Amino acid sequence: REILFATSNQGKARELKEAFKQAGIDVEVKTNADLTNPPHPVETGRTFEANAKIKAHELADFSGMLTLADDSGLMVDKLNGEPGVRSARYAGEAHNDAHNNAKLLAELGGVAQNERTAKFNTTIVASMPGHFEQDLVVTGQCAGEILPGPRGKDGFGYDPLFYVPEKGKTFAEMTTDEKNEISHRGRAIKKLLVELPAWLKQFE
Numbered sequence: 001r002e003i004l005f006a007t008s009n010q011g012k013a014r015e016l017k018e019a020f021k022q023a024g025i026d027v028e029v030k031t032n033a034d035l036t037n038p039p040h041p042v043e044t045g046r047t048f049e050a051n052a053k054i055k056a057h058e059l060a061d062f063s064g065m066l067t068l069a070d071d072s073g074l075m076v077d078k079l080n081g082e083p084g085v086r087s088a089r090y091a092g093e094a095h096n097d098a099h100n101n102a103k104l105l106a107e108l109g110g111v112a113q114n115e116r117t118a119k120f121n122t123t124i125v126a127s128m129p130g131h132f133e134q135d136l137v138v139t140g141q142c143a144g145e146i147l148p149g150p151r152g153k154d155g156f157g158y159d160p161l162f163y164v165p166e167k168g169k170t171f172a173e174m175t176t177d178e179k180n181e182i183s184h185r186g187r188a189i190k191k192l193l194v195e196l197p198a199w200l201k202q203f204e
């Protein structure tokens with residue numbers, strides 16, 4: 001059994017593969033990197049769900065495979081929820097973690113630590129080719145704070161700046177398993193794995 005995870009982000013792919021492995025799910029997870037000349041969906045939606053559907057549908061049509069897509073973002077309270085759905089292109093279209101993190105720190109310059117609260121959201125869509133009206137949608141969130149500087153070497157994206165008070169660590173100071181236990185993506189994947197078996201039955 002094979003499933004396509006419609007992502008070009010290797011950090012997301014690592015986390016999903018690890019979560020599936022931990023749950024004992026015996027499927028082979030492919031990503032865009034395993035396809036020849038895959039399309040590059042333009043994320044024009046105004047919500048995580050809309051953007052996840054754009055990615056899931058384009059790649060399901062292209063591949064003919066059962067397809068998952070993940071649209072995620074960081075919402076910072078002091079920045080009125082920014083960067084939100086624009087998290088990947090916060091510092092400009094050339095999607096670069098270092099520039100995005102630098103911009104986030106600059107925007108929060110001078111803001112006291114107790115006002116640097118934020119949360120991550122992940123929305124995952126599962127799409128069966130030809131049955132997009134029956135998409136499965138799950139979400140997960142995780143609350144934390146934006147540190148004044150990076151901590152940790154693991155993870156990806158905004159992870160070195162995202163501190164989880166209950167754990168006393170940033171996401172970049174956690175192993176993939178530790179991050180999955182509490183993260184927005186880990187929580188969304190847990191819901192997905194609960195709902196997927198019944199959802200799949202309708203296509204048998």
Ligand code: ITT
Pocket residue numbers: 006007008009012043055070071072073074087088089097100155156157158159171183185
């Ligand atoms: P795909 O669309 O190909 O899946 P992407 O990186 O463009 O990959 P998004 O559109 O969902 O993904 O953009 C999310 C942005 O938020 C991007 O800059 C990520 O680096 C960042 N991000 C997402 N999940 C994250 C996480 O768990 N930790 C840190 N940063 C994360």
